[in-house]
Amino acid sequence: MLHRIYAIAKKEFRQLKRDKRLLFVIFLFPVMLLVMFGYAVNFDVKHVKIAIYDQEKSSLSRDFINSLLQSEYFDLVDMVTSEGEINKYLDEKLAQCVIVIPNDLSEKLYSNREVKIQYLIDGVDGNTANIISNYANLATITFSQKFSGEILAVKGVKQYKPIKLDPQFWFNPELKTSKFLVPGLIAMILIVTAVISVALSLVKEKERGTIEQINVSPLSSLELILGKSLPFVLIALINAGIILIASYFLFGSEVKGSLLLLFLTTLVFLIASTSLGIFISIVSDSQQVAFTFATFISLLPSFILSGFIFPIDSMPVAVQIITNISPVKFFLKILRAIMLRGVGIEAYWDQLIYLGIFITVLLVLGTIINKRKSQSA
Amino acid sequence: MKTIFRFVIKEFQQFKRDPKMFGINLIAPVIQLIFLGYAANLDVENIKMVVFDQNRTSISREFINRFTSSGYFEIVDYVQSYKELEKTLNQADAILGLVISRDFEKKIERNEPSELQAIFEGSDGNQASIAAGYVQSIVFGFSEDIIADYTDHSGRKISPAGNLKAEVRVWYNPDMKTRNYMVPGIVGLLVSVITLLLTSLAVVKEKEIGTMEQLIVTPIKPYQLIAGKLIPFTVLGLLSVIIVLLAMRIIFNIPVKGSELFLLLSSFFYILSTLGLGLFISTISKTQQQAMMIAIFAVMMPMIFLSGFAFPIENMPEIIQYISYVIPLKYFNIIIRGVILKGLGFADLWINALILLLMGAVILFFSAVRFKSRLE
Numbered sequence: 071m072l073h074r075i076y077a078i079a080k081k082e083f084r085q086l087k088r089d090k091r092l093l094f095v096i097f098l099f100p101v102m103l104l105v106m107f108g109y110a111v112n113f114d115v116k117h118v119k120i121a122i123y124d125q126e127k128s129s130l131s132r133d134f135i136n137s138l139l140q141s142e143y144f145d146l147v148d149m150v151t152s153e154g155e156i157n158k159y160l161d162e163k164l165a166q167c168v169i170v171i172p173n174d175l176s177e178k179l180y181s182n183r184e185v186k187i188q189y190l191i192d193g194v195d196g197n198t199a200n201i202i203s204n205y206a207n208l209a210t211i212t213f214s215q216k217f218s219g220e221i222l223a224v225k226g227v228k229q230y231k232p233i234k235l236d237p238q239f240w241f242n243p244e245l246k247t248s249k250f251l252v253p254g255l256i257a258m259i260l261i262v263t264a265v266i267s268v269a270l271s272l273v274k275e276k277e278r279g280t281i282e283q284i285n286v287s288p289l290s291s292l293e294l295i296l297g298k299s300l301p302f303v304l305i306a307l308i309n310a311g312i313i314l315i316a317s318y319f320l321f322g323s324e325v326k327g328s329l330l331l332l333f334l335t336t337l338v339f340l341i342a343s344t345s346l347g348i349f350i351s352i353v354s355d356s357q358q359v360a361f362t363f364a365t366f367i368s369l370l371p372s373f374i375l376s377g378f379i380f381p382i383d384s385m386p387v388a389v390q391i392i393t394n395i396s397p398v399k400f401f402l403k404i405l406r407a408i409m410l411r412g413v414g415i416e417a418y419w420d421q422l423i424y425l426g427i428f429i430t431v432l433l434v435l436g437t438i439i440n441k442r443k444s445q446s447a
Numbered sequence: 448m449k450t451i452f453r454f455v456i457k458e459f460q461q462f463k464r465d466p467k468m469f470g471i472n473l474i475a476p477v478i479q480l481i482f483l484g485y486a487a488n489l490d491v492e493n494i495k496m497v498v499f500d501q502n503r504t505s506i507s508r509e510f511i512n513r514f515t516s517s518g519y520f521e522i523v524d525y526v527q528s529y530k531e532l533e534k535t536l537n538q539a540d541a542i543l544g545l546v547i548s549r550d551f552e553k554k555i556e557r558n559e560p561s562e563l564q565a566i567f568e569g570s571d572g573n574q575a576s577i578a579a580g581y582v583q584s585i586v587f588g589f590s591e592d593i594i595a596d597y598t599d600h601s602g603r604k605i606s607p608a609g610n611l612k613a614e615v616r617v618w619y620n621p622d623m624k625t626r627n628y629m630v631p632g633i634v635g636l637l638v639s640v641i642t643l644l645l646t647s648l649a650v651v652k653e654k655e656i657g658t659m660e661q662l663i664v665t666p667i668k669p670y671q672l673i674a675g676k677l678i679p680f681t682v683l684g685l686l687s688v689i690i691v692l693l694a695m696r697i698i699f700n701i702p703v704k705g706s707e708l709f710l711l712l713s714s715f716f717y718i719l720s721t722l723g724l725g726l727f728i729s730t731i732s733k734t735q736q737q738a739m740m741i742a743i744f745a746v747m748m749p750m751i752f753l754s755g756f757a758f759p760i761e762n763m764p765e766i767i768q769y770i771s772y773v774i775p776l777k778y779f780n781i782i783i784r785g786v787i788l789k790g791l792g793f794a795d796l797w798i799n800a801l802i803l804l805l806m807g808a809v810i811l812f813f814s815a816v817r818f819k820s821r822l823e
Contacts, residue, residue, distance in 0.1 A: 095745075100744075102744075109766075115762060161795060184611075191615060192619065200580075201577060203623075210612065211613075233589065235563050240536060240569055241570050245573075250572055266743075270736045271736075375486055379487075385486050417537060
């Protein structure tokens, strides 16, 4: 049995070697993607473009503006000179936030009253808007406290802050999104190459009719499938290695945990991806159908439903249940645990079991459908 | 003209003969819309937190209550030691660990600042920084109340100075829901998939099966062949735009605020460039497998990621921002969001539409020339 699997794998390798373009795509594009997305996929909001409508133009309002601009969070694009212009800045995306300083700022502040600074934020991108509004609150509070502290100091009273907040950020102190997303990219690239190439290479034989030649040969379908998937699992493993090394050099994302565990869990994940590819090849008859299925089942869920970018906890419960159709979800928890937090198997053994269940269900279902199909044929 | 028309009819008949494929292409947009609308959500809610309350007094409990009643936090556990807290964060069972010091109440009574540790599981930087903002505003609100209380006890005004308050108003999308940002973006995504991917596949399929040679020996001229292949996909693409807009309205209650006509016209301009790219891919690939890989990895993914579909272009490094200028989907996304969410029209967005038209014309022209020379 082993030597027959080996023979099929060898034949598959030879075919792959002849398809230079496909090999090129399989090896080069993942790294290219990693480079592009590592830099582009980024929620870090800095240098928010602001326009300021200073109705007062006093030394106090200038102090306030300076305190805003000293941080690296705000970049002034323009001073607004009239109420009517505000719309233009937000409509045409010239600024992400327009700040309106009222003309009674000094008067109210010096007579110990409360003044409201208006922040008009472009909310089209809700996430960025949320972060900008955090910055706005913080900047205003900081200035306000500094101001009242100075006034109090003149009067000889000490300012009292009841709670001193000490925020600490573990595992990713600079809160870089790229660190968080690199494991997700790895998982996504792996599943896409594995699922699509396995599914397509199996369906190709069906479409061309060469599968019948193989059917009459002494090969069992298990041997065929194993032999055909083996090369792609190997290629994906090599790919995983390349991506890891590249992301270390490009983004400094180290693997904090055990490399051996990383290798073993990746292997389990690749087996899961391959079984998904095999399953797709069973239910589809043409490459086009296989491909469309593969993108819908592998690419889309691993992008949207795996927790790669969008936190699963924020989804509606029904969708949270559906997220289980993506093996990436489980692998991602493992990857992040190993790469970012450097914890051992006790933190993610349950995810490995889920992956195991995933593989079993797919292979059993696939076998049943395959039997039905060959009986009806 | 007649020849093109007949050719188009032949293509549609082929669609009909492959109902599985056709169904996928029409149902898929709606399914994608539902998934993206409900799942593609960066709104940070239900932040899981663990509390290590060493103080356990009425005031520390009141403080903790502020978190749960804010609606953003959900306490998953109360722990008794740092070790337990660390374990919970390590396993990512919670995002936030709140440590209230032993002398929390005493210090507040003595008017001394008491330390509060907020430890974030920061792997997801975006989530952590938004959560940190929430923590900050809760702490600030609580502090203000304590100061107000304290003033009453001593009978002396401790905060005689005026203060500033931020009054935040969010335009276009007052609830800051990511859904309103993502869902319109899907229009661009779907149109790209349908026109770009399917075009390249349809052409390569003829090559692979060998029917392309049969077409070449017929009296059909190359431009007729190209037009006949492309027109059905244009129709399909525009159809999917309409389906998505309707579904968006019905399912998510996101209406088109601006002009639908301008939106459809811009979609047509955009489709020119995706058809061109699809045609180009078909000229450089021999098999469907190659075409798919190239279409997905080299064209679709960069387009999706660099167009501002989900990731704001403003946040990218400058070099990458320059690359985004050559991506047609970027301009289409600006138009889509402008028209749907902001209610803008031709007067504000004509530049983007013009760029799309020019890009589309250039890409389509060069791909057609290349396709033609390949045929001969």
